[in-house]
Amino acid sequence: MKQEYDVVVIGAGPAGLAAAVAASDKGATVCLAEREERMGGILKQCIHDGFGLIRFKEKLTGPEYAWRYENMVKERPVDFLSRTFLTTMKPENGGFDLSFVNPEKGVFSVYAGSLVMAMGCRERTDRQIFLHGERPSGIFTAGQAQDFINLKGYMPGHKCVILGSGDIGLIMARRLTLEGAEVQGVYEIGSEPSGLTRNIVQCLEDYNIPLQLETTVTEIHGYDRLEGVTICRVDKNKIPRRETAVRIDCDCLILSVGLIPENDILKPLSVKMDPVTKGPVVDQNLETSFPGIFSCGNALHVNDLVDYVSESGHLAGERAALYGKKKIQVKRRITLNTAGNIQYAVPQNLTLPAKGTVPLFFRPLRSMGKGVAILKQGERIILKKNLNWLKPSEMNRLPIDLSLIDPDGMTPVFSLENREGVHA
Amino acid sequence: MHKNITCIACPRGCLLTVSGEAEDLIISGNECRKGIEYGRQEILEPLRMLTTTVRTTHPVYTRLPVRLSREVPLEQIPEFMKVINQVCVSRTCIPGDVMAVNLLESEVDLIATGELYYEKG
Numbered sequence: 001m002k003q004e005y006d007v008v009v010i011g012a013g014p015a016g017l018a019a020a021v022a023a024s025d026k027g028a029t030v031c032l033a034e035r036e037e038r039m040g041g042i043l044k045q046c047i048h049d050g051f052g053l054i055r056f057k058e059k060l061t062g063p064e065y066a067w068r069y070e071n072m073v074k075e076r077p078v079d080f081l082s083r084t085f086l087t088t089m090k091p092e093n094g095g096f097d098l099s100f101v102n103p104e105k106g107v108f109s110v111y112a113g114s115l116v117m118a119m120g121c122r123e124r125t126d127r128q129i130f131l132h133g134e135r136p137s138g139i140f141t142a143g144q145a146q147d148f149i150n151l152k153g154y155m156p157g158h159k160c161v162i163l164g165s166g167d168i169g170l171i172m173a174r175r176l177t178l179e180g181a182e183v184q185g186v187y188e189i190g191s192e193p194s195g196l197t198r199n200i201v202q203c204l205e206d207y208n209i210p211l212q213l214e215t216t217v218t219e220i221h222g223y224d225r226l227e228g229v230t231i232c233r234v235d236k237n238k239i240p241r242r243e244t245a246v247r248i249d250c251d252c253l254i255l256s257v258g259l260i261p262e263n264d265i266l267k268p269l270s271v272k273m274d275p276v277t278k279g280p281v282v283d284q285n286l287e288t289s290f291p292g293i294f295s296c297g298n299a300l301h302v303n304d305l306v307d308y309v310s311e312s313g314h315l316a317g318e319r320a321a322l323y324g325k326k327k328i329q330v331k332r333r334i335t336l337n338t339a340g341n342i343q344y345a346v347p348q349n350l351t352l353p354a355k356g357t358v359p360l361f362f363r364p365l366r367s368m369g370k371g372v373a374i375l376k377q378g379e380r381i382i383l384k385k386n387l388n389w390l391k392p393s394e395m396n397r398l399p400i401d402l403s404l405i406d407p408d409g410m411t412p413v414f415s416l417e418n419r420e421g422v423h424a
Numbered sequence: 425m426h427k428n429i430t431c432i433a434c435p436r437g438c439l440l441t442v443s444g445e446a447e448d449l450i451i452s453g454n455e456c457r458k459g460i461e462y463g464r465q466e467i468l469e470p471l472r473m474l475t476t477t478v479r480t481t482h483p484v485y486t487r488l489p490v491r492l493s494r495e496v497p498l499e500q501i502p503e504f505m506k507v508i509n510q511v512c513v514s515r516t517c518i519p520g521d522v523m524a525v526n527l528l529e530s531e532v533d534l535i536a537t538g539e540l541y542y543e544k545g
Contacts, residue, residue, distance in 0.1 A: 047489040063538040389436035
């Protein structure tokens with residue numbers, strides 16, 4: 001007989017672990033499926049510290065943070081399926097027929113009342129940033145290099161160039177240096193670093209690793225093994241200026257050029273996606289446009305703090321557990337519009353009427369010294385808060401009281417404006 | 425002495441200028457008091473946590489993540505790396521377990537941050 005669960009969680013990284021714990025605590029029967037052998041997701045290889053300051057009020061390393069959640073899952077009646085991959089999902093009787101594959105059972109199916117999608121994100125690769133040409137060995141994404149060094153104990157190279165200033169790239173610059181590699185420099189095409197300032201200081205400045213902005217890699221040299229790269233300064237439109245081309249010898253190129261939420265499995269169900277976040281469009285319950293499918297963590301939008309990932313996993317797990325139990329009274333699902341200096345805001349929709357306070361996560365489009373965030377419905381101000389020193393690389397969180405939103409009112413608009421005429 | 429450092433006490437990231445000598449430091453460029461404390465510590469003795477991995481004899485999990493029991497002076501990090509790289513783990517452990525004591529005779533211990541499980545016998 002086919003196994004049935006109230007909630008099936010896909011992915012046992014920080015979002016999925018929190019979702020499984022929360023769903024179980026709400027009384028749901030829970031299955032947690034993970035394609036790797038162990039729980040923890042990317043945290044297993046993030047051996048640096050700084051995790052959990054909000055969630056645990058402590059500075060933990062990635063494996064320590066994961067271990068705490070792993071224990072919470074193990075203390076609860078959650079069925080954990082390791083080395084298990086979800087291949088298809090079909091809507092069936094208000095729930096979902098899931099087809100999995102793993103080495104023990106082969107292909108098998110599971111019935112889920114509701115689903116929490118916690119697949120995390122993928123790194124952008126050399127091909128995705130149009131770095132074509134030969135394919136010598138020695139080109140890695142930052143996470144791949146991190147996996148080689150921290151989990152497998154292999155050095156990806158000895159003379160390294162890092163392209164992109166994302167946090168994992170910065171952390172790998174330090175990690176490679178500590179392990180004896182020479183890091184020639186970090187090159188960023190943008191005019192601002194994309195990683196946290198803290199990482200610029202403690203990973204690059206501490207070890208005298210140069211960071212060069214408005215610079216990118218335009219050519220790969222070498223056939224079997226990487227022998228060097230050509231770097232170029234770029235103009236305002238990010239077009240390389242050929243006259244600035246310089247060749248740098250290296251045997252390793254590490255890419256830290258962005259993360260993309262992993263949601264391919266949702267495609268056949270035509271779940272509505274947000275073109276900016278690359279994750280699904282959700283409401284305050286983190287439910288997607290497909291009833292019964294919830295999304296959280298980096299699959300929903302790329303976060304910079306794991307604490308926020310756990311928070312969204314918790315919310316999605318809780319709401320997925322309620323989905324099977326009682327029908328949430330849906331009156332209206334409306335769009336939460338954005339205006340001004342907003343890159344994106346999650347949730348993108350609100351299902352009304354609603355009570356309680358939910359977090360609104362957003363990133364500004366550009367850096368801003370003194371800003372004011374305003375949530376308005378028509379002319380009525382629901383929330384107004386002054387915020388300072390906003391950066392696109394640092395996500396913001398604002399709690400919103402849903403009971404203040406009139407279910408029959410106009411479309412609410414969330415905006416970020418300059419305060420007192422101070423320029424960004 | 426004259427040095428520029430980026431304050432990381434908050435996301436603003438003020439560019440601090442520190443000048444003067446040990447007991448008489450002059451810090452400027454800071455927008456708030458946090459910058460003064462940060463700048464002083466960074467100039468007198470920057471402290472950092474070191475996290476790395478050590479070898480194991482485990483057939484599947486060949487590295488164990490570790491950290492130090494407290495922050496140490498930045499300039500000593502390479503020396504700590506040298507002694508930590510001598511450590512090899514061959515027993516079951518969980519995060520928080522002490523894997524080596526009194527590294528470099530500085531009363532700093534090596535702490536496991538990951539779990540490793542060996543079958544008994």
